[in-house]
Amino acid sequence: MRGTTPERVAAALERNDPLPGTAGFAGRLDVESSALGDGPCLVRDVLGRQPIFFSEHDPSAWGFDPTELEDPRPLPAGHVQRLGADDAAESGSQRVWTLPNPPEFDDDETALDAVGDAVLGRVRAVDPADTAVAFSGGVDSALVAVGMPDAPCYVAGFEGSHDIEAARDAAEAMGRDLRVVKFAHDDLTRAVPEIVAATGRTNAMDVQIALPLYLVAERVAADGYERLAVGQGADELFGGYAKVANAPDDHRVDAETVRGATREMVATLPAQLERDALTLRAAGVEPVAPLLHDDVVAAALRLPGRLLTDGEERKIALRRTADGVLPDAVAAADKKAVQYGSLAARELDRLARRSGFKRRMDDHVGQYVRSLADR
Template identity: 65%
Template sequence: MDGAPAELVRDALADGDPLPGGTGFAGELDGALVRDVLGRRPVFSEADEPGAWSFDPTTLRAPTPVPAGHVRTEDGDRRVWTLPDPEPTAGLEAQRSVTDAVVDSATAVDPDGLAVAFSGGVDSALVAAGVPDAPLYVAGFEGSHDVAAARDAADETGRELTVVELSHDDLRRVVPEIVAATGRSNPMDVGIALPLYLVAERAAADGHGRLAVGQGADELFGGYAKVVSPGSDHRVEADTVRGARRETVLTLPDQLERDVLALRAAGVEPVAPFLRDSVVEAALRLPGDRIATGDERKVALRAAATDLVPESVRTADKKAVQYGTYVSRELDRLARRAGFKRRMENHVGRYIESLLE
């Protein structure tokens, strides 16, 4: 069992408890495969042979992921846990719960062999605050938003920062490795995984076996623009902030599968403090105005960061990693240079496929 003792998972199955404590789990238990409700740790079996399974899909002929919250047996998949949808708690009480859970989770991280993926935003700054002696790493092309923000934030906090300066050769080399590890070749997944992979690769080369990441913060705490005004945003079906936030949380299993597989392929084990059950449970009880407003996103998370990170970092806007690092821009540039023009349908995707040949 990856991520939790077998007895905890047995108890969670018996009680139907989707958040039994810890940071997620996956693996074989009593002859069945199980995966936690948020899919924080992926597990796969052969499409035609559920008894043949692995945490690494590259070792299987036709790997099929176990869905989050399910048990897989020879009879098929059965949902056993559903993400809770509790009524919101009053604002101040909800904020205290989030602050306590976030701080406790961040400071509980074992610093041994740990590095931090650091982009200079509030998410990674909170993670870094919990492990004050861990080195920080950021990847990006020269002049990118993430590199500049990370340098400024590291200077303000007096932390050691390693900048992994990206090149076109890095992208050409790593794209096939990411596709092989994750089984995904679409430009969005590749663009997100690339900077994570390259940070992890450098951290591993420097002797760090674990990488702390801020995964889950945007989904749980309302970091996306589409959560702010859901009634007028076609990207979500919900018409409330809490409903839209739930939609984004339910995308986590698919995202985490990609991220975990990419990071492991690069040589590190991911550590995600925001995905601890206690943090998830507290975040799910937030009222809408503690999630996002027209003036501020991740309201409760930013409040939890008060006195822990510099004010300029606590309030800073953050770009999505594929844009903040310029990876998407440079993939587009490489595609066009290789003859895949923008007028062509899916020109970056076609370029990625050409790198696999």
């Protein structure tokens, strides 16, 4: 079992508790549980923070690395899957946890105190041994860095990219050691096939997001660090997207409220976290995501829309947590999505066009990615 003990997972099943105080878990559960019946099973937490896979052809085969299985299938978040079931009807996965939908906090002061306690408590609880910080200069990664004051911070991108410039400014303001991982086109063409092999994904967006993660993690591993602390989950949990701020008028969300749109974003986390965990592990480091701990998730789910975004400022509750903890400019800093802030998306598009995959072609970057993976 990764992420916690089998006994805690079994207890969470008995209590039907989707947020039992962990940072996510997955693995084989042999502890007897009346909720599951007899026999071992696979289990994955409600947000899918630890990916796990099984084989449809061999009911007893499973693993954390899909490359070790024939025809691997991810176990959905919040599900269990019986191992070794002879009956096909028993071999399918079943949902045992759903994300809770708690009421809003009674008042803003209580809400902000709860978020502050959860966020600062979890970032300060990270074991700094052999750990580096992925640092973009935004409030998410800066808060993670606060918990490890002596850990080196790494930023990755092409020279002149937004992320490198923002990270340099933030690191100077915070007095932090910043190590810059600069990309070249050869880095992208080398890394793309390795990312595809690790994740099984070839769509342009997934690969563009994974590229800077993979390349910075390679450097972190080469420098001797075993873990990389990341700010994953902050945008989804705390209202960091423009489409959330524009709800219900943005066609990209179905919800009628900011709070509902935020829940839609949280529901996208399992697929994202699977990609990112597999990418970072393939590069040689283990991800650490303190902003995705159950304590933080539980507090964020109770935020009213006005503490998520007011249409102009986003991640309001998270930024109020940063007040007095981070320099004002860092607490207020905006960030770009990693594929754009690092210029990985722009330069992968440029390489695709140079290789004959023109923008008039359908999914021209995806076609280029698949051509690199097939070499």
